[in-house]
Amino acid sequence: MREGLPGTDWVPPLLAYYHKFKTEGLLTFLTLLDNKVSADLMTGLAPTSRMENMNTILKAIENAASSSVVNQDQSLFAVNKGDLQWVLNGKMYGRRFTKYALLKLSYLKLDHSLTSLDVSSAITVEHILPQNPENDSQWTKDFTPEQRESLVHTLGNLVLLGRGKNASLGRQDFINKAGKYFKGFLSVSPHMENVLHNKHSWLPKDITDNQQRAVDELLACYCPN
Known part of the structure; x- marks a missing residue:
């Protein structure tokens, strides 16, 4: 959230929750808060509406007798699944939340009892x-001009890479990219490792x-029911 989201509207509710309930249900709350803040951003909610949603959560924390309440x-964390799905299936490159979505896909791939997500600004x-x-x-x-135009900026064609390698290998054929970068630096992104494993x-x-796959995984996280 710190690295991938453009704002810090989520910080006051998190601090308020911790101040009142400490670590009781904290991971559950943070997961719900993360989904709400990012979904509101991705689906194009106006800044005033996003702030109102955070204020509503703050008031709920203030009035709640327990963390479970x-x-x-x-209702506090509702996500519009249809709107979110439409955004995720559209042009994703260059959006304010593109890096965040790819970080989240990496986060969802990890066994958190064994390791944590290494998030770097690089x-x-x-x-x-x-x-x-x-x-x-x-x-x-391999691609017609029409295929390149329709697919190049979609989530399915994007991964997270180290900045230096990005610049040096960007236009090379896939076989060269795989040989010079992906096979040696897959730890940069668990999502990238999953996408490109054994790909020739x-x-x-x-x-x-x-x-x-990416859209299904994100929707399952945002709308599990």
Whole structure:
């Protein structure tokens, strides 16, 4: 949340909750708060509406007799699944929340009893299929211009990479990227490791399949019922 979200509206409710209830139900509350704040941002809620939602949560904390009263109040943390799904299936590159969505996919991949997510400000969003491939590259053989235009900026074609490697390998063919970067630095992003594990090519179906998986995983997190 600190690295991926553009604002800090979520901090006052978190501090208020901890001040009143300490660690009782804290992870549950933080998970609900994270989903609410990020979904409101991604679905285009106006800043005043997002702030009102945080104020509503603050008031609920103030009035609650126990942490469970807050955490079980579904109205406080409601997410519009249809709107969120529409956003996730659209153009994701360049949005204020793109890095956050990819960080969340990595977070969901981890066994948190064994490890934690290593979040660094030095990571950037990378296209697997590049935005402007060379005319004689394998990319132009594997993708039609229409496919490149429709798929290049989708969530299914994006991963998080180290900034230096991003700049040096961005337009190379997939086989070169895989050999020089992905196989050696998969620990940068658990989501990237899952997407590119044992991959020797990157075709339109790989993007659409990965897109479906990513959206399904995020929707299951935001709307589990």
